[in-house]
Amino acid sequence: MLVSTLKAWCHCWMQKPQFLSFLRAITTVTPMPPPTFLPSDCVYLKNRQLDSLIKRRDLNSALALFHSMLLRDSVTYNLIISGFREQPEHALRFYAEMGSLGIRESPTTFSSVVAVCTNVAFFREGVQVHCRVVKLGFSCNVFVGGALVGFYTRVGLSGVALELFDELPERNLAVWNVMLRGLCELGRAKVEDLLRLYSRMPFEGVEPNGVTFCYLLRGCGNQKRLHEGKKIHGCVLKVGLVESNVFVANALVDFYSASGCFVGARKCFEAIGNEDVISWNSLVSVYAENSLLCAAFEVFSLMQLWGQRPSIRSMVGFLNLCSRSGELCFGKQAHCLVMKLGFDEGSVHVQSALIDMYGKCRDIESSVAVFECLSKRTLECFNSLMTSLSHCEAVEDVIDLLGLMIDEGLAPDEVTLSTTLKALSVSPLPSFTSSQSLHCYALKSGLGGDAAVACSLMDAYSRCGHVDLSHRIFESLPSPNAICFTSMINAYARNGMGKEGIAVLQAMIESRLKPDKVTFLCALTCCNHTGLVDEGRVIFESMKSLNGVDPDRRHFSCMVDLLCRAGLLYEAEELLLQAPGKRDCFMWSSLLRSCRVHKNEEIGTRAAQVLVELDPDDPAVWLQASNFYAEIGKFDASRQIREVALARKMTREIGHSLIEIRQCDRGK
Incomplete structure (x- = not known):
C-alpha cells in the first residue's frame, strides 16, 4: 500500500509546474523598454493600490488587480512576488513571467525571490537565482548578499554562507545578524564560532543591537555554555540593554534556564517588570520544559494573580511536560484550559502538542479525536498523529495516514519521512520495497540530505539486511553529525560487521565529533556480535578516560x-x-x-x-x-x-511467533 501511495505522490510531484529552467527565459529575452502609450503615473497609482491590498493580505483582490494592469514595471512584480512569498510556486511563476517580458530585476527583486527559495524543496531554483545575481553584478549588493547568506544558512550550507559573508565589501548590522541567526539555527556551529564572529563587529565599526545579543545568548544556551553566556550577559549590562530591551531580558531568562542555572533565570526574571507578559510566560515554559512542575505551577498561579494572560508557549510547555512524564490526568486539565482560552482553534502548535500529548500518554483514541475535530488539518498535526501512532506501535495506521496526507494535497516533509521509516523499521515485517519508495521521494523532493531522514533510511535498510545501501547513504552526506555516525555504527552492529563499525567510530573521533552513550553502546554491540574482545576492552576503558562518558x-x-x-x-x-x-x-x-x-x-x-x-x-x-x-x-x-x-504454582507464558507462512493452494 505504501508503495502505491508514494508512486501516486511522485506522479503528482512530477506533474506540478517545474521552475528548473525559468531563468533560461530571462537570460534569452532582450530587455524591451516599457510602452510609452500609457502614463507612468498610472503604473505608480496601481502599484500603490496593489501594495495596500497585499499589506491587508487580500491576495485574491491583489491578484485580480495585477492581471488587470496593462502596464507593469519591476515594482509591480516585486510587490506581487513578496505578497506570494508563502506560496513559492506562484511567486517563482511571477518571477519567470517578469523575465520573459524583459523587465530587469532590482536588488529588491532578488531579495524577495531568494527569500522565497529558502524552502528546501526549491533549493535548485535558489542556486539558479544566485547565478543570475552574479551575472548581473548584484553579488556585492549588501541587501542581495544578506538574502543569499540567509538562504544558504537556511538550507544547511553554513560554509557557503560564510564565504559569501566574507566576500561582501560592505556588511551592515542586518547582515551580521542574519549570519549569527543562521549559525544558531543550524545547531552545529560551536559557541567559539559565534563569539569569533561577534568579536569582528567592532573592528568594522558595527555596533551590536538587541537582536545580536539574543542570537548570541541562544547559541550559548543551546550548547549549555554558561561561562561564555555570562560574558555576553556582562556585555548586555555594559550597553544598558537589560532595562531598555525586554526581548534581551527574556533571552537572558531563556539562556540561564537552558544552561540549568535556574537561580540566574529567576534573578533575571525578577529584574523585569510585572507588566511584561512575555517574561512570565518565558519562565513558565522554561520550568515546564525542564520538568519542574511545582515551580511552573507557582509562576503560573502568580502570573494570573497579576492579571497576566497565559500564552501559547506556556500551554505548549505544559503539554510537552505531560508528554514526557505520561501525566494524562494533568494533560486533560491543560486541555480544558486550552479550550477555555481558545488556543485550540487558532494555534497549530497547541493542536500539535495536544495530539502528541495524548499519543505519548498512550491514549490514542483521544489523540485521533483531537485530530478529527480540527477545522483545518495541517502538516504539523499530521506529523504529530503519525508520531503518536508510531509510539503506540500502530504501524499500519501510520502508513494509512501518509496516504491520507497525500490525498489532502499536503507534501510530506523530513519529519513525515523519518516517522514513516521508523514505523517501517519496528514493523514485524520490514519492507525493503516501501523503504525504497520513501527513499525515491526523499531524493526527488530534496530531503535526502536531511540528517533525520538519512538516519531513518540507514536504519530501515540495515534492518532489511542491505547495510551496503546504508553505507552509501552515509557516504553521500556532506557533513554527517554524531547521530549519523551512530546510526551507521548501529547498522554494522545489527548485521554482524564489527570491524567496519569500529572503523566508523574511529572516523567519527577523527572528525572531532564527540561520541555519546548511545554511540559507545552501538560500538560495544559491534564487538559483542563479532567476538572482538580486545577492541571491546579498549572502547569500554576509553569511555570514561578519554571521552568523559560514564558507562x-x-x-x-x-x-x-x-x-x-x-x-x-x-x-x-x-x-x-x-x-x-x-x-x-x-x-x-x-x-x-x-x-x-x-x-x-x-x-x-x-x-x-x-x-x-x-x-x-x-x-x-x-x-x-x-x-x-x-x-x-x-x-x-x-x-x-x-x-x-x-x-509456588509458577507457569511460563507461552511465546508467540511473528513469522508469517504463506499458504499455497496445491489444488490450483
Whole structure:
C-alpha cells in the first residue's frame, strides 16, 4: 500500500509546474523598454493600490488587480512576488513571467525571490537565482548578499554562507545578524564560532543591537555554555540593554534556564517588570520544559494573580511536560484550559502538542479525536498523529495516514519521512520495497540530505539486511553529525560487521565529533556480535578516560556478555560486581548461561544463587538454575528448585511467533 501511495505522490510531484529552467527565459529575452502609450503615473497609482491590498493580505483582490494592469514595471512584480512569498510556486511563476517580458530585476527583486527559495524543496531554483545575481553584478549588493547568506544558512550550507559573508565589501548590522541567526539555527556551529564572529563587529565599526545579543545568548544556551553566556550577559549590562530591551531580558531568562542555572533565570526574571507578559510566560515554559512542575505551577498561579494572560508557549510547555512524564490526568486539565482560552482553534502548535500529548500518554483514541475535530488539518498535526501512532506501535495506521496526507494535497516533509521509516523499521515485517519508495521521494523532493531522514533510511535498510545501501547513504552526506555516525555504527552492529563499525567510530573521533552513550553502546554491540574482545576492552576503558562518558548498566551488560561469549568468566564476574546495576538479573542470567556452555561449576553456582535471590517470582529464573544444577550433576538441588517452583504454582507464558507462512493452494 505504501508503495502505491508514494508512486501516486511522485506522479503528482512530477506533474506540478517545474521552475528548473525559468531563468533560461530571462537570460534569452532582450530587455524591451516599457510602452510609452500609457502614463507612468498610472503604473505608480496601481502599484500603490496593489501594495495596500497585499499589506491587508487580500491576495485574491491583489491578484485580480495585477492581471488587470496593462502596464507593469519591476515594482509591480516585486510587490506581487513578496505578497506570494508563502506560496513559492506562484511567486517563482511571477518571477519567470517578469523575465520573459524583459523587465530587469532590482536588488529588491532578488531579495524577495531568494527569500522565497529558502524552502528546501526549491533549493535548485535558489542556486539558479544566485547565478543570475552574479551575472548581473548584484553579488556585492549588501541587501542581495544578506538574502543569499540567509538562504544558504537556511538550507544547511553554513560554509557557503560564510564565504559569501566574507566576500561582501560592505556588511551592515542586518547582515551580521542574519549570519549569527543562521549559525544558531543550524545547531552545529560551536559557541567559539559565534563569539569569533561577534568579536569582528567592532573592528568594522558595527555596533551590536538587541537582536545580536539574543542570537548570541541562544547559541550559548543551546550548547549549555554558561561561562561564555555570562560574558555576553556582562556585555548586555555594559550597553544598558537589560532595562531598555525586554526581548534581551527574556533571552537572558531563556539562556540561564537552558544552561540549568535556574537561580540566574529567576534573578533575571525578577529584574523585569510585572507588566511584561512575555517574561512570565518565558519562565513558565522554561520550568515546564525542564520538568519542574511545582515551580511552573507557582509562576503560573502568580502570573494570573497579576492579571497576566497565559500564552501559547506556556500551554505548549505544559503539554510537552505531560508528554514526557505520561501525566494524562494533568494533560486533560491543560486541555480544558486550552479550550477555555481558545488556543485550540487558532494555534497549530497547541493542536500539535495536544495530539502528541495524548499519543505519548498512550491514549490514542483521544489523540485521533483531537485530530478529527480540527477545522483545518495541517502538516504539523499530521506529523504529530503519525508520531503518536508510531509510539503506540500502530504501524499500519501510520502508513494509512501518509496516504491520507497525500490525498489532502499536503507534501510530506523530513519529519513525515523519518516517522514513516521508523514505523517501517519496528514493523514485524520490514519492507525493503516501501523503504525504497520513501527513499525515491526523499531524493526527488530534496530531503535526502536531511540528517533525520538519512538516519531513518540507514536504519530501515540495515534492518532489511542491505547495510551496503546504508553505507552509501552515509557516504553521500556532506557533513554527517554524531547521530549519523551512530546510526551507521548501529547498522554494522545489527548485521554482524564489527570491524567496519569500529572503523566508523574511529572516523567519527577523527572528525572531532564527540561520541555519546548511545554511540559507545552501538560500538560495544559491534564487538559483542563479532567476538572482538580486545577492541571491546579498549572502547569500554576509553569511555570514561578519554571521552568523559560514564558507562551505565547497558554498557556493563554488553561488556559482560562479550566476555562470557569468549569464555572469560572470571573477568566477566569481576566486571559485573563493579557495575552500577550489579543486582541486575539480565547480566547474572547471561553469566549463568555462559557457565553452562563452558562447564564452569564454581562461578555458575554463585550466579545461580544470586539469580534466585534477585528475582524469586520469575519462573524462567528457577528453570535456568534447575537446568544448570542438573547439568553439573547436582540432581538433588535441581529437583529441589523445581519442587519449590511447582509449590509456588509458577507457569511460563507461552511465546508467540511473528513469522508469517504463506499458504499455497496445491489444488490450483
